[in-house]
Amino acid sequence: MSQVASPSDTLSQRPASHKSPLDVQGGATPAGEFLTFRLGAEEYGIDILRVQEIRSYQAPARIAHAPPFVKGVINLRGAIIPIVDLRMKMNCATAAYDDSTVVVVLNVRGKVVGAVVDSVSDVLELGADEIKPIPQMDCAIDADCITGMGSISVDGRERRLILVDIEVLMGSVDMGLVEHPAP
Numbered sequence: 001m002s003q004v005a006s007p008s009d010t011l012s013q014r015p016a017s018h019k020s021p022l023d024v025q026g027g028a029t030p031a032g033e034f035l036t037f038r039l040g041a042e043e044y045g046i047d048i049l050r051v052q053e054i055r056s057y058q059a060p061a062r063i064a065h066a067p068p069f070v071k072g073v074i075n076l077r078g079a080i081i082p083i084v085d086l087r088m089k090m091n092c093a094t095a096a097y098d099d100s101t102v103v104v105v106l107n108v109r110g111k112v113v114g115a116v117v118d119s120v121s122d123v124l125e126l127g128a129d130e131i132k133p134i135p136q137m138d139c140a141i142d143a144d145c146i147t148g149m150g151s152i153s154v155d156g157r158e159r160r161l162i163l164v165d166i167e168v169l170m171g172s173v174d175m176g177l178v179e180h181p182a183p
Contacts, residue, residue, distance in 0.1 A: 147163045
């Protein structure tokens, strides 16, 4: 059964010993709690255990020669963190920055990174039966960061989520934000 909680409730109440469903050896079914957010018309979900906080958008300081999806850096309580526009990173249509635009501050492989999204919806708990594998497609899309498709019924309407492994997405070579081990 799906449960809906507010992001602040879940962030403050999660047990420190709770392991991410994506940490399970062999990539077992990614059941667990997901922060849901919008990029354009699509709704996405990421493992709530990677979320440090949610902030309103503030214009970052640009960095020379950064890829277009790296919007710059902000000072977060004394720490300088990079800000990545997920709309641009995931090739979504560019959206205007408005009052609902937020930055999801993530802890990815020990690094803090901000991700710009159109809006944050809520936190959903998905069971294994509510998550389906992504379809196999013979085309040039990179689906390595997509772990599955969530499908739940909330208040009589079906919600479909694209579940993203944020560590894979933020750890990609083009990001340059996360150190990679030497070959």
